[in-house]
Amino acid sequence: MDFYAILVDQQYLYNELLCRTPVVAREKKAYYEQCLESKLIKVITGIRRCGKSHLSYSGLPREKTVYINFDDERLFDTQTKDLNTIYEDALRVNPQALYWVFDEIQNVQGWELFVNRLHRKGLNIIVTGSNSKLLSKELATHLTGRTLSIELMPFSFKEFLAFKNVTLTKQITTEEKARIKNYFFEYLTQGGFPEAINNTLGPHYLRELFDRIITKDVIQRHKIRDIKTLKNLALLLTHYSAQELNYKKLQRSFSNISLNTLMKYSQIIADTYLNFEVESYSLKIKERLTKSRKVYSIDVGMFNALSDIPGRTLGRQLENLVFLELKRRNETPFYIKNKNYEIDFVLTKNQKVTQLIQVAWDISQPDTRERETVALLKASEELGCTNLLLLTSGEEELHTQITITPVWKWLLQLPLFQGSP
Numbered sequence: 001m002d003f004y005a006i007l008v009d010q011q012y013l014y015n016e017l018l019c020r021t022p023v024v025a026r027e028k029k030a031y032y033e034q035c036l037e038s039k040l041i042k043v044i045t046g047i048r049r050c051g052k053s054h055l056s057y058s059g060l061p062r063e064k065t066v067y068i069n070f071d072d073e074r075l076f077d078t079q080t081k082d083l084n085t086i087y088e089d090a091l092r093v094n095p096q097a098l099y100w101v102f103d104e105i106q107n108v109q110g111w112e113l114f115v116n117r118l119h120r121k122g123l124n125i126i127v128t129g130s131n132s133k134l135l136s137k138e139l140a141t142h143l144t145g146r147t148l149s150i151e152l153m154p155f156s157f158k159e160f161l162a163f164k165n166v167t168l169t170k171q172i173t174t175e176e177k178a179r180i181k182n183y184f185f186e187y188l189t190q191g192g193f194p195e196a197i198n199n200t201l202g203p204h205y206l207r208e209l210f211d212r213i214i215t216k217d218v219i220q221r222h223k224i225r226d227i228k229t230l231k232n233l234a235l236l237l238t239h240y241s242a243q244e245l246n247y248k249k250l251q252r253s254f255s256n257i258s259l260n261t262l263m264k265y266s267q268i269i270a271d272t273y274l275n276f277e278v279e280s281y282s283l284k285i286k287e288r289l290t291k292s293r294k295v296y297s298i299d300v301g302m303f304n305a306l307s308d309i310p311g312r313t314l315g316r317q318l319e320n321l322v323f324l325e326l327k328r329r330n331e332t333p334f335y336i337k338n339k340n341y342e343i344d345f346v347l348t349k350n351q352k353v354t355q356l357i358q359v360a361w362d363i364s365q366p367d368t369r370e371r372e373t374v375a376l377l378k379a380s381e382e383l384g385c386t387n388l389l390l391l392t393s394g395e396e397e398l399h400t401q402i403t404i405t406p407v408w409k410w411l412l413q414l415p416l417f418q419g420s421p
Contacts, residue, residue: 001074001077001082003082003085003086003089004089004092004093006072006074006075007066007068007086007089007090007093008093010067010068010069010072011066011067011093011094013067013069014057014062014065014067014101015062023051023054023194024155024159024162024163024194025058025162026051026054026055026058026152026159027156027158027159027328028055028150028152029055029058029059031150032044032055032058032059032150033058033059035148035150036059036060036099036124036126038148039119039122039124040146040147040148041115041119041125041126041127041143041146041147041148042125042126042127042147042148042150043127043128043129043139043147043148043149043150044056044126044127044128044129044150044151044152045128045129045130045131045132045149045150045151045152045273046130046151046152046153046273047130047153047154047213047272047273047274047298047299048130048209048212048213048217048272049193049194049195049209050152050153050154050192050193050194051152051154051155051194052103052128052130052152053069053103053128055150055152056101056103056126056128057101060099060101060126061098061099063094063096064094064096064097064098064099065094065097065098065099065100065101066090066093066094066097066099066100066101067101067103068086068090068100068101068102068103068105069103069104070102070103070104070105070107070108071103071104071107075107076107078107078108079108079109080108080109080110080111080113080114082108083108083110083111083114084114087114087118097123098123098124099123099124099125099126100118100123100124100125100126101126101128102115102125102126102127102128103128104128104129104130105127105128105129106129106130106131112139112141112142112143113142115127115143116142116143116146119143119146130213130217130272130273131217131221131271131272132270132271132272132273133267133271153192153273153298153324153327153328154191154192154193154194154298154299154301155192155193155194155197156192156324156325156328156411157184157187157321157325157408157411157412158411158412159192160183160187160192160197161180161183161412163194163197164183166179166180166183168412172414180408180412181394181406181408184407184408184411187300187321188300188314188317188318188321189300189301189304190202190301191206191299191300191301191302191303191304192299192301193205193206193209193299193301193302196301202301202305203301203304203305204305206299206301206302206305206306207305207306209302210234210238210274210302210305210306213272213274214230214231214234214269214272217272218230218234218268218269218272222268224265224268226256226257229254229256229257229265230265230269232254233254233262233265233266233269234269234274235306236250236253237266237269237274237275237295238274238275238297238302238303238306238307239306239307240295241275241295241296241297241303241313241316241317241320242294242295242296242315242316242317242319242320242323243294243295243316244292244293244294244337245277245292245293245294245295246292247259247262247263247266250262273298274297274298275295275296275297275298276295276296276298276323276327277293277294277295277296278293278294278295278296278323278333278334278335278345279291279293279334279335280292280293280334280335280336280337281334281335281336281343281346281348281353282334283351288334294335296319296320296323296324297320298324299324300317300320300321300324303317303320304317314361314393315359315360315361318359318361318391318393318407319344319359321407321411322344322345322357322359322391322407322410323345325410325411326345326347326357331347332348333345333346333347333357334346334348336379340378341374341375341378341379342375343356343357343358343375343376343379344357344358344359345357345358345359346379346383353383353384353385354385354387355385355387355388355389356376356379356380356383356385356387356388356389357389357390357391358372358375358376358388358389358390358391359390359391359392359407360372360390360391360392361392361393362392362393362394362395363390363392363395363404364395372390373390373399373402376388376390376401376402377401377402380401386401388401388402388403389402389403389405389410390402390403390404390405391405391406391407391410392404392405392406392407393406393407394406396409396416396417398416403416
């Protein structure tokens with residue numbers, strides 16, 4: 001295989017196309033550029049097409065950077081023994097290289113040993129990958145203490161607005177508020193994958209992306225034979241977004257496989273970042289592990305693209321957005337469901353509950369309002385937490401014990417009533 005010719009092509013793509021494409025400055029850009037000053041290996045993980053490649057070369061001097069994309073079909077059969085040849089050919093392409101970007105390198109078995117060797121040579125290395133567990137397992141085995149990890153997701157609402165060329169001001173006018181709200185409902189529909197925004201074929205693109213992830217990152221990589229069951233399970237997990245998931249009940253829909261296989265398949269799918277699970281709140285680890293979990297999709301746009309009834313699931317989409325933002329803020333939320341009340345998100349620190357969050361599309365009806373507020377007040381009394389938040393699609397008010405604010409305002413971290421007429 002002519003690795004040199006492939007690397008010349010890839011370097012052209014890096015220099016002439018990728019670096020000249022205007023992109024949104026990601027919220028993690030500043031942290032990433034700080035990491036570049038470190039000699040530790042930078043590891044950027046996240047779902048396919050969320051912008052890892054763009055972030056990886058952000059702030060890098062092109063004339064001193066080598067970019068190698070292992071997701072290139074011409075490198076599909078690359079083996080461990082080929083990596084040193086690729087390294088030598090890359091030096092021919094750019095003898096002045098100080099920064100080395102290895103994109104989707106987890107496609108090559110034994111990559112971590114190769115990267116570790118280059119790290120010992122003093123090279124500044126950036127690695128990207130689309131499989132959380134595969135990377136973490138290899139990192140833990142061979143690169144412990146030598147890495148800085150950065151997890152990237154599709155656009156946040158702030159990044160979505162930046163993509164739309166909206167600049168937030170300190171004091172939002174009535175007109176700006178209306179514009180931001182309109183964009184929020186676009187975001188709720190389109191999601192945050194860069195290539196799906198402003199694209200009339202966005203849903204089609206997201207369905208194809210979903211199929212590619214399942215086919216390439218799950219079925220091919222793990223050599224899954226029961227392709228139909230795997231795909232159906234992946235679709236079902238997406239449809240379950242913002243709902244409880246009980247694997248024993250779910251297994252009834254897949255009588256051809258065991259419960260253990262079903263859970264194994266679910267974990268493999270989750271490793272691609274397609275969805276996340278939230279445990280039921282309990283101080284006892286055993287209870288958290290045995291109770292049902294709630295599942296959330298990586299992107300509401302993908303959820304909509306794969307759903308038959310997106311217009312009837314607005315409340316769940318809103319809740320999914322809140323979960324994703326909590327994850328961006330490095331929170332690990334729990335949920336509560338008992339005979340007295342349900343709480344969507346329970347935030348904790350050092351085993352102490354720090355905030356209770358409820359999400360409701362519309363609380364204009366007295367029954368809905370009472371259900372949501374009473375649940376927060378009951379949980380507050382039982383858990384000893386007075387930081388109560390009720391997020392809605394639009395309602396905003398001062399409550400004696402509960403902060404009630406629209407999700408769009410919370411996403412932008414704006415104070416209550418800013419931008420109101």
